[in-house]
Amino acid sequence: MSTNRLVDGVNVASHYRDATHQYDSNKEGIWLFMTTEILMFGGLFVGYIIFHTLYPEMFAEGATYLNWKLGFINTLVLIFSSLTMALGIYYCQVNQRNKATLALAVTILCGAIFMVIKYFEYTHKFHLGIFPGEKLNLEMVKPEHANLGLYFGFYYCMSGLHGLHVLIGMGLITWVMIKNIKGEFNSKYFTPVEGVGIFWHIIDLIWIFLFPLLYLVG
């Protein structure tokens, strides 16, 4: 049963000895969860690699429809956002609330930029008739490989699942930003910000693998 009590100014659940005990456990929990996320994306990567090995020319053809410049900009945006996220955590740790709020807001903005660029990429493809799998418009696209839809199935699945996680991350950062504005974080307690930060860094890391696999290959 969880009845909280204040220990050194921090709300600690009754089944934890002190704030450090709670903090360590929470961090371990978040890392375990991120392991499952990595494994899930890993399954997609394995599938991608298998089919890339089976149909290398088809994958090369598919990649020509991807704009590597936009992908590169997105990569820079996310890397920068990881920096601002880390700054956000740091400022919380040193009790600089306003700077923390700013850093978190910039992170959300970066996420938004990422999603907007994604939006343009997707709508441009839809305009060309590029949809996943069987829905690929063969008359409009006139691909060399009849099953090009397989490539775009992977493209949309991988970038789509990633994009979904970016959106979820933006929501989570908004949540901790609001908590920060309300003054809930200080040098003794910043677990949620750090947890969200870990989530955001892993999402960034996954993109760093996605970008070359999708955009730079072929």
Added chain:
Amino acid sequence: MGQHSSGKNYINEEPGLLSWFGTLDHKRIALLYFVTVMFFFLIGGIMALLLRLELFAPNVTQNVGQILKNGDVYNQVLTYHGAMMVFMVIIPGIPAILGNFFLPLQLGAKDVAFPRLNLLSWYVFMTGAALAICTFFSTKVDTGWTFYTPYSIRTNGAVVMMVLAAFIMGMSSILTGLNFIVTVHKLRAPGMTMFRIPLFVWAIYSTAILQVLATPVLAITLLLLAMERVFGIGIFDPKLGGDPVLFQHFFWFYSHPAVYIMILPAMGVISEIITTHAKKTIFGYTAIAFSSIGIALVSFFVWGHHMFVSGQSELAGIVFSFITMLVGVPTAIKMFNWLATLYKGSIQFTAPMLYALGFLFLFAIGGVTGIILAVTAVDVHFHDTYFVVAHFHYVMVGGTLMAIMGGFFHWFPKMFGKVYNELGAQLSWVFIFVGFNVTFFPQFILGAKGMPRRYFDYIPEYEQLNKISTIGSWLITIGFLIGLYTMIQALRKGAKAADNPWGSKTLEWQTSSPPIMHNFDHEPTVTAGPYEYK
């Protein structure tokens, strides 16, 4: 320690039904799972009875031959039987019920690491379960619980809804596993080193590792199958350049570790029951603990033994067969260690002990038939026949279900503070044990004779054994009904239970029956191992 003077415990402390649905107490959450999982077991069981009724006689036989409308209905019933039992009963089963209740207690902790996440796990589980049940009222799924492609891509059933349901229930499993790992790492009482934790905790811990590492792969597999059906992506569809056997690889990569998620907790329960009810220290604590971890890790490398005739290469078959042999060793080690624990013990034939002995009997048979199936040349004949059906029911029902029934009776006094009727519980065991063998032993023979599984009808020479098997299923049913009745009667009219009626040494028995809300009056300090019966 001891009876709490105010008479308050986790059951009566916060009254009202609503307090249960918003509870953060691991014990109450365990009971939420208890009621729902048992309900799903009932439905899955009825499906099984329907299947066995259909198989009572070949379809040409007048009146009793064909019960179900056609092969489609039969395939639907077998799908729901399998999917419900796997995803809604056996995988959550022991971890979510007994694990939730007793992991913190056995560690001397007040709760699991993340109580709110624990409640969320239950709600996520129920959401997935509700979605699965929805498919029942839409177009039912008929692919078998294994969803092999391309049939699962082409068939009319609500496959997408069903795999999303399984995806959601998988999330619940991940969250529970994650919770338990952190609990074991961080919330052990002072003095409780990793080698002083009870073997039930080792079992739950190994299972949790599997839940966290394996389930994400199921998640992506099911997601890809859903995408395949909705968008025709083509990864598993040969018409679009995909490979149906790839689905099998993806699917079994999770589903083989999943069967160890099903059996490891059961093995943990057996360690607890045998030591307590024979009042003897466990033989080979370290061997059993390391075997649990060993089984968990090696289980990731054997998935291809479900696929010897799938079209995978001869080399792959050989490698998977070899590694499967390796995973048989830690399993054998455990069985011998339990046997040795009985030596020079003081054995009481309480219902829990009967269920534990029943486990040893049935799992021995299940285990050796697993080795038989792991031999490539022999598996070619037995794959997809009733021999396999008999094997996995021996280990899952003969193993896990025996353990869960034994665990329920063993921990009943602690969970509810009431004494159950020993004769009723023992009688339930007799019917379940005998009925189980009558149902499933003939299926080994049917498989040897060549009867394939998932068959709606069969050639006349299989009739005799099928009849015997069906009659067995009725005996099992009687056994469970007696067991259920015994528990309900105990809840209503049972005498007050003592704190430690069995004289057990593990920490959960050193607090009141039922436990107070935060488990222990004072945090226990541990100075010795959990089985010091001297």
Added chain:
Amino acid sequence: MASGMLFAMLLMNKAVAGTFMPEQGTDIARQIDDLYGFLIIVSFISCAILIGGMIYFAMKYKRKSANDKTAYITHDTRLEVLWSVIPLIIFLLVFAWGWIIFHDMRTMPKNALEIQVTAKQWAWVAEYKNGVRSSEIVVPVNKDVKILLASEDVLHSFYVPSFRIKQDAVPGRYTAVWFNATKLGEFYVFCTELCGTSHSSMVTKLKVVSQADFDKWLITESEVGLLPIAQRGAKYFQTRACASCHNVNDAVVKVGPSLYQRWGKASVQSDGSKVIFDENHVRESILLPQANISAGFAKPSPMPSFQGQLSESELAAIIEYIKGLN
């Protein structure tokens, strides 16, 4: 003493293998049964030790009083090693033994008689090199036969219990399985991968005949073209798997409507219209099954279209056969 025990085990082996396994139709079946017999004996002994030991201890160490003192034995490393190593050795032994036989099963013989077997929902169709099509698989005795498996739709699995062979038929590729039948007779072939409604009816026979009979059969079958038209139609009705869904002996529904005594009669379609069961109706139903769904039957129809798959001659023969179903 040891050789006596060995001899007893061998006898048990044969007995066990013989009792519950189907008749051995090939030499490999015999080899597998020997291995299986060994496995049964070893399993039996292991279970006897475990279960027997358990029952013995349970009785001998039954609780006598509430104050019983039990022996405090925490472990024994020698025992631990013993019951790790001995099972491991046995497991590796059967693994290796199985590997030898498995390798033989997976190595396709050269110069085998090749038969193309295609699985479809829900029948097996065998096609021989000389063009003969058959719903039953006929082979000569004592000859290496290689089955090239294909599937038209979903996964199926080709299983001959008496030969102890099994191989999945995977759509999109070929798989193969071989055997050398040493006994004359008829053996069951089952589909053993869930493939839909009539999965359990996808049963056919594998007939092992003498070389002379086989040669004769091949010729007779290839002369199907010389048969009277209705008899030809009866053949196609089998080899095209119409029989797996349409009953011709009485009015009982299998999967699709029965074709018994239908000719010339009126029937109601799913859209309420009435049709006469004549040549044109039957032709359209075969080539465009979705256009003619009978009342009370599933939409869309699970019947595959035979457009482009039947010549006019074959169509006419099938229609003639259906005409005569009285």
